[in-house]
Each structure stands twice: as structure tokens, then as C-alpha cells.
Amino acid sequence: MEHLIELKDVYKIYQMGEETVHALDGVDITIDKGEFVAIVGSSGSGKSTAMNIIGCLDVPTSGTYHLGGVDVSTMDDDQQADIRNKMLGFIFQQYNLIPKLTVQENVELPLLYAGVPTAERRERALRSLKRVGLEGKNKNLPSQLSGGQQQRVSIARALAGDPSVILADEPTGALDSRTGREVLGFLKKLHREGDTVVLITHDNSIAVKADRIIRLQDGRIIYDGDAQDPRAVVQPHDEGAEEEVEV
Amino acid sequence: MRSGGMNFSQSFRLAIKSLTTSKMRALLTMLGIIIGVGAVIVILSLGNGLTGMVQQQVDKLGINMIQAQFFGGTADMLPDPEDMYDMVEANADILTGVSPYLGVNAVVRHGSDKFDRTSLYGVSEIMYNAATGYTIDGEQLAKGRFISYMDVERRENICVIGAYLEEEAFGGDALGKQLSINGRPLTVVGVLKRNAELEMLPGSQDDQIYIPYTTALEIMGSRWVNLYIFTSTSGETADAGKRIIEAYLNDFFRTDDGMWNYFYITTMAEQANQINAMMGVAMGVLVAIAAISLLVGGIGIMNIMLVSVTERTREIGVRKSLGAKRKDIRSQFVIEAGTTSAIGGILGIGFGWMLAKGIGALLGGMLSESMGGGVFDATPTFGAIMLSFGVSVGIGVLFGYLPANKAAKLNPIDALRYD
Secondary structure, three states: OOOOEEEEEEEEEEEEOOEEEEEEEEEEEEEOOOOEEEEEOOOOOOHHHHHHHHOOOOOOOEEEEEEOOEEOOOOOHHHHHHHHHHHEEEEOOOOOOOOOOOHHHHHHHHHHHHOOOHHHHHHHHHHHHHHOOOHHHOOOOHHHOOHHHHHHHHHHHHHHOOOOEEEEEOOOOOOOHHHHHHHHHHHHHHHHOOOEEEEEEOOHHHHOOOOEEEEEEOOEEEEEEEOOOHHHHOOOOOOOOOOOOOO | OOOHHHHHHHHHHHHHHHHHHOHHHHHHHHHHHHHHHHHHHHHHHHHHHHHHHHHHHHHHHOOOEEEEEEOOOOOOOOOOHHHHHHHHHHOOOOEEEEEEOEEOOOOEEEOOEEEOOOEEEEEOHHHEEOOOOEEOOOOEEEEEOOOOHHHHHOOOOEEEEOHHHHHHHHOOOOOOOEEEEOOEEEEEEEEEOOOOOOOOOOOOOOOEEEEEHHHHHHHHOOOOOOEEEEEEOOOOOHHHHHHHHHHHHHHHOOOOOOEOOOEEEEEHHHHHHHHHHHHHHHHHHHHHHHHHHHHHHHHHHHHHHHHHHHHOHHHHHHHHHOOOOHHHHHHHHHHHHHHHHHHHHHHHHHHHHHHHHHHHHHHHHHHHHHOOOOOOOOOOOHHHHHHHHHHHHHHHHHHHHHHHHHHHOOOHHHHHHOO
């Protein structure tokens, strides 16, 4: 069977002055439809680079990336934009709502760029807002909502285009723990309803909410498997590890 | 394909929102455009007013008027008025009338009052067409009669005066009374109708006197009439009339190209065209100067758009992550720049219009007097308004393109991380 996400021997190499940085150093990742995966690692581990490549915001230096069976690793700007529009839904740490647009207009944005007609766009945006429990707030501006509500709007926006993959980049980073749990609850619910969710985080306590953990360190995968396996949260060479678990 | 419509209306609404949320900044951004467009509108409005005045003058005097002027001193042989009458009669299909039109320099007095600015003309009875009730130069009689054939033949000491003179010199009742020209007493036999749209001022079109040209020649001590006014059947035949007169005069002076050497013939249409062409050049120069301000305005818009792109880097990143292509981002910022300068253009048009009206009100009376009548209406034409509006939108699009392109090319990863 074809995998939804398939990275093969992916390298991402940056030239920082004299120094060559291997942000991704030969990474293979496969994710199937309906999975709930957390990509974990400390800063500099390569998880952000991985998220950029999976999110079609960047292309690998070498290696291939197939998304939904299509090779997206050599696409140009506009082709990537099209793939992002049709296949991916982003949830960001800072919500990244556009402050001058209403909640509904924000949610409509991916549909706007997909060329969906006005009436259908409105209807789908309202349906998406209903899914996150904010159907009454469509006329509000983002600034009139709480942090948790704003993040739910951004989830509604990610869902509006019916993407194949939902990419959540530190979605709880800007929220207090109670609202953070609420947002994670939403992601779990989406997963239960059949969506594919990829969560990027540095926080083990959040990563364990996923079914599967892919741990990155220095651009390589050091663990890929069940989130409940104790080895999933071990960080052998990380001095700043939050919790050490004996194998 | 995608529907660009909503994208346009959203970009448009976003532009309006950002303009209304920071009014001071918006005003400063648009100032260059407002001033530039305003200046263009003022210039075009005043030009339009002047053109209108020339047109009124032409309409009043008649587009079918032809002037023939002779050069040369008294010693030279010039055509006789009788010769001119015969020529007109022989070409009745084109030419409908002719009158001597002598400008007389003489002192006009009534009692102890002296009228320095009064215009004095020596004309024949043909000057007045009893059938239409108008003189060749567009005057109407209010009282009495015009100069007759017998007046001309007998060099009668009579005159027809303008409404200003009747009011000022005779207190509104001039018929049968006398005034003096170079000491020679003349009896008023007719009074012209007042030119309603004009103020009654010394030197205005209502301050004039017609006398028989024979009498005028006597007053001037001259034998020759050196200026004639002809009329043709219509404005269209004026050129043909001019050619007939030219052929006749070339024949008379026994030359092939007497024009400019012995005589000069011009039609009213030619004169109006000359004035309009001169005004066109002057307006062109002024508009070019005003265009510099539009250029500065465009640079102002470019500047603020560059700032706006930087301020909204993260928004651009978000839009790109959601699937906005380069052209989507580019058109958003181009539309925003176009909207800003279009609003500046509309404000500039309003501002320029009001200013033109103000200037028109201040200068209208003066202009009307120096042009010898007419209403000065400094209103921009519909074409001028559409042109100014179009130019201001064009400037926004042109100068917005560079910042918009910069936004379109932003890397989404860097843009998303931008604080």
C-alpha cells in the first residue's frame, strides 16, 4: 500500500558561512493515512526542518518526498503553494490569524486561494467553525477572542480545506496548560474522526498524547515507534532532558 | 480556474481598513497624489473655462465671420467699399455681407465727461441685418434704429451707442441727444441692447459707439478703409469665402501672393483655433509640471507599501502557508496600492475642483472683461476627471508593483518566523 507521507533518505544541508550544517542527515519517515504522529526533539534536532519539508514549505537538498503518491521534493514555489492549499492544514504556535480579518474570513482563506465560490466558501467555513465549537464567533475579530479560542479558529482554518494532513507546530506553546490540554483534546478528536495529524513539539508530555513518536536528534531519527514505549521519551545525549527514563 | 473576484474585494476591503485605521499615515501617503491630481484638475478646469469663453465669444460674434485687413499707407491704392459690396453680391452663394469696420482713435465727450475707454467703430448699414435683428458682430438694438444707407452716403453726424454709455452719459435716455467725437457733435439715433451676462464697466462690450464709416474717415482725415468684416452663409463656408476674397484681392493688387504683403484675411474659426492651440501648449506645460508632484506621490506610495510589506511579513507567510501563490500576494499589494492612490486621486479631484471654482470666482469677472464678454466656468470636464482618476490608479499600480513583488517573493519559512 502507498504511504501518505514518504520521506526517503532526506538530507537538508545549510551553508552557514564557513560551516556546513546538516539539519537533516539521511532521514526516512513514512506516515500512513489516519495516523497520529508526534515528531519530537530539542531545538537544533532538525524537527523544524522536518516540519518545513513535510509541510511543503521547503525542499530537501537530496532525497525524495512523496505526499499522497506525488513527488513534491523538486517543486517550485507556486506548485508547493498549490500542494499546501489542497493537502495540508497548518496549526501554528502563535495561531497566526490575520488580525484585520474576521474569524470567518480567516477560516475562509485556504478556500479563497483554492478558488472556491463565495457561497460554498461561507458554508464550509461555518461548518469548520462548528466543528471546533465557535459557530457563534464568526463575525468577531481574532483580538476579541481568548488565546484558546484563537487557536481553535486556527484549527478550524486548517480543517476548512479538507486537508490530507494536519500539521501542528507546537500548538500548545502559547497556551496555559488547561487550554493546551483542550487543544490537544481537539487534535485527538480529529484523529478519531479519521484525520491524519502530525504534531511537532519539544515537549515529551505533549508528544505522548500521540500514538506514535518520531524522535530526532542532530538531524537523525533516534526513535520511531509506539508513543507508550518507554524508549520513546529517552534523550541519551541531551543534558537538558526533562525526564530520564531507565530502559 | 480560481475566482479572482473575492480576492479582489477582500484586498480592496483590507486596503480601506488599513487606510481608516491609521488616518494620519494614510493622509500623508496620499498627500503627493492629492496635490498632484488637484493641480492637474485646477489647470484643466481653468483651461476648460478659458476655452469655453473663447467659444462663447466665437458663438456670439459668429463662426461665419471673416476679417480682411489691408496694409499700406494712405498713398497706396486700396479697394473701395463699393468694390467689396460688388464682390459679395457676385458670390452670394457663399458671402452674405460685408461692412467696413474702422477702429477709430478719438476723444469721446458728453458735456464735461470724457470717456477714454470707449471703443469707436466706423461701419456701413450692412453691419446690421434687419431680418435677424443682429449686427455682424452679434449686437442687438434696444432702442431707435441702426445706421442707414443714407447716413453713410451723406456722412451724417449720427451714432449708435452701447448700453453702458447710455446709462453713464445720458442716465438711461440717450435717443436724440448729442455727444462729441473729437469735438464733432453726433446725435444718438440708436442704443444697443445690454450684454446681459456682463457687468457694465468702462471698456466693456457695452461701452462702444458705431458711426457711419464715411463720417469716421472724415474724423480720422483718411481716405481708405483698411478693415472689413465679411460674413459667409455658415461656419463651414467661411474658408471658401476666405479663398474668394483672397483671389479677388490678389487680382486687385496684381500679385500672386498678396497675403501678408498687401492684406491679411482670417476667419473667426482660425482665430479661435489659434487661441485654443496656444492655450493647449500652455496647459500642457503646466500639467507636465504638476506631473512631477504625481511622481513624488507615487514614490511616497511605494515607500509606505515597502513599510507595509515589512510590517505584514508574517501575514504574508501565513497566506503563503495556506496556499497563496506569488501572484495572489502580488495582486493583493498592488490592489492595496492602487486603492490608496485611487482614494488620493478622488480627494485630489474634489480638492482641485473646489480650488478651480474658487479661482474661477475670483478671476471670472476680470477675465470676462478683458476677453470682452462671456462666462468663465472653471469646471473640469468629465474626460479630465476620468483621466486624473485613471492616472492616479495607474500610479498606485505602477509604484505598488515593486513592493508587491518583494512580498510575493518572500520565503514562507522566513516570513512565518518574522517578528
